[in-house]
Amino acid sequence: MLTTLLAHQWKESRRSSVFGQSIAINIILGFFIAYFLLSFLVLGFFIDDLLRQAYPNQNPVAVFNGFLLYFFLVDLFMRFMLQDLPVLAIQPYLHLPIKKARLIHYVLLKSVPSLFNFWALLILVPFMVKILMPAYGIMVAAGWLLSVLLLTFFNNFILIYFKRQLSSNPKLTLLFGVAVVGLMLADYFGLLSLRIASASAFNFLLQNPWLVVLPAVLLALAYRLNYTFLLAHTYPEEIALKRNNAVEGGDITFLNRFGNTGKLIALEMKLIWRHKRSKSVVFMSLLILSYGFIFYPNKLYQEGFGMFLFAGIMMTGMFMFNYGQFVPSWQSGHFDALLTKQISPYQFYLAKFWFFVPTSLVAFLVTLPYAYFGWKVVAINLAACLFNIGVNTFVIFYFSVLNTNRIDLSKSSAFNWQGVGASKFVMMIPLILLPLLVYAPFGYWGIPYWGISAVGFLGLVGFALHKQMLNLVASRFLSHKYKIATGFRQ
Known part of the structure; x- marks a missing residue:
């Protein structure tokens, strides 16, 4: 079923009348993506030196861990601005003998190969190899990397959920946005320190590698949240076009002249x-x-x-x-x-x-x-x-x-x-x-x-x-x- 759905998606894109258009934009976009990815890779190899110069009397691991919460907040913002929702024209499949669960899992798993989920590895992997592995060993370092990667996937699915909620419950999404902005403002005005909280959490993770199960649980909950929401909104009557109610409006006399x-x-x-x-x-x-x-x-x-x-x-x-x-x-x-x-x-x-x-x-x-x-x-x-x-x-x-x-x-x-x-x-x-x-x-x-x-x-x-x-x-x-x-x- 997975290969069949992938083949259908590829044919739909390939046969579209807009396929191949805006080639110049894609070339420019590809150039910028390659440039930024290369920059992140170089940053990953030299970030320990930069941290030592900026914070000479502090452990670079603790300093790096202190900025991880900021990274996740910025990642949420970037995803909200740029990441498209994974979609599938699901209505043609609903009358076929296909389990709805398979279609929903396919839609959700489509978002995993996104560049947003893996670009941070260009910084994290060099930092892990140069700093964490010599200091903590390969197993602890791998557990730390896996935890950060799982939290990145958690960001992916929780953002997808709230983006989908925009159409049915915008107040919930607004509350989520206010909470994120409130955290950043509280840190800016000194009411709480995200750096201290972030450093404490991830340093504790390095000392207790088994805590990698917590990001895994968060990821599972975010995935389940999306799955439950889509399962409740994939009936034909839910997908049918809504009636377009006309809205009366008067003329703007000033502009008529x-x-x-x-x-x-x-x-x-x-x-x-x-x-x-x-x-x-x-x-x-x-x-x-x-x-x-x-x-x-x-x-x-x-x-x-x-x-x-x-x-x-x-x-x-x-x-x-x-x-x-x-x-x-x-x-x-x-x-x-x-x-x-x-x-x-x-x-x-x-x-x-x-x-x-x-x-x-x-x-x-x-x-x-x-x-x-x-x-x-x-x-x-x-x-x-x-x-x-x-x-x-x-x-x-x-x-x-x-x-x-x-x-x-x-x-x-x-x-x-x-x-x-x-x-x-x-x-x-x-x-x-x-x-x-x-x-x-x-x-x-x-x-x-x-x-x-x-x-x-x-x-x-x-x-x-x-x-x-x-x-x-x-x-x-x-x-x-x-x-x-x-x-x-x-």
């Missing part, structure tokens, strides 16, 4: 208001506006403007990034109808542009109270806002033609991650790196205000030439619109 552009913006706002998926984007973007409290009071970032610029780009452009990464997938349900209307691609993207401009300006206005940390913060955020409007908007539009994944808004809910994958992460790289690259030479020459001015000036130039830029985007859309429409029909 701007013609077709205003009407398209009004439709965009109604789409956001009527669906939990799009409203969650607004909510998450509002949370990013508190980024300044992380960067501006920190003395490490006071000397240069690079990190301040990063914070400004994120705060004034996060809604644009979060919402724009799914353009035009938000309209995937009625994309074919849009193609038949008297709406040109230029009008379509012009409406998106004038929808993003006010959101960035409002975000900048909200960040004005950060002037408490210095007026240079206001100047940096203004430059970041202009750059987002005049440059990053068109970067998002340029990559938008690669969005061929359909979004079913009738199935969405708060914090829905449908369609989120590594390709979206690749798109975020130029959005963040471009302003930093513009600023970098000026910061190196010791004239940071000139660098900030250059970032803002490029944004103004892009805004002044927005008609020409939108024409280029519209031409690119015309050459890809049938490919996009085909992907949305899947």
Whole structure:
């Protein structure tokens, strides 16, 4: 049965109309993955020397163990942002003489070979061989490594469970997120020390290798939690399409005066208001506006403007990034109808542009109270806002033609991650790196205000030439619109 299901999954992927598309993105992504894996491997061989330099009077094993809890928290965050749920089109199998348990075990075990579960071995194995084995012996060192690996698998299954709960019980997932953030804040404000707790726990594990059974029990419980949840939600009536209840909404009179552009913006706002998926984007973007409290009071970032610029780009452009990464997938349900209307691609993207401009300006206005940390913060955020409007908007539009994944808004809910994958992460790289690259030479020459001015000036130039830029985007859309429409029909 396992080989049969694997063969079906491979055929489904191979025969898909989108197979082989976005080859350039996959190549870039592969390059970055190889680079980071090589970096982690090198770090694994030299991490003991780095720990001795940073903590000269402490045992490197105890120091390393002290950071393991931080590693698991960061691992949870990375998985939440990037890891896709293991899926199987299970409905066609339910009427066949196949035990449902086999299908569920297959879905769960699909997540085990994920790169997220094994990349840490590039650091852990060299550290174990160089430090732990000479000090504690091979059996104790192997037990320590197995414990960390089992806890990594526990992270995998517990995160999968809470991601699945997003659609049926978002409050439980919100409570889980609050607990994780609360732990990190308590450590930051000195209410408790995760380092001390982590070092004590894993040092005790080294002294008592039989305690490896505890991570194994946790893993078994997390697996059972997922199994029970899927077993209760794999009946045909559970998987059937839900009825799409229409929601009435009034016209936005103010926007009607701007013609077709205003009407398209009004439709965009109604789409956001009527669906939990799009409203969650607004909510998450509002949370990013508190980024300044992380960067501006920190003395490490006071000397240069690079990190301040990063914070400004994120705060004034996060809604644009979060919402724009799914353009035009938000309209995937009625994309074919849009193609038949008297709406040109230029009008379509012009409406998106004038929808993003006010959101960035409002975000900048909200960040004005950060002037408490210095007026240079206001100047940096203004430059970041202009750059987002005049440059990053068109970067998002340029990559938008690669969005061929359909979004079913009738199935969405708060914090829905449908369609989120590594390709979206690749798109975020130029959005963040471009302003930093513009600023970098000026910061190196010791004239940071000139660098900030250059970032803002490029944004103004892009805004002044927005008609020409939108024409280029519209031409690119015309050459890809049938490919996009085909992907949305899947």
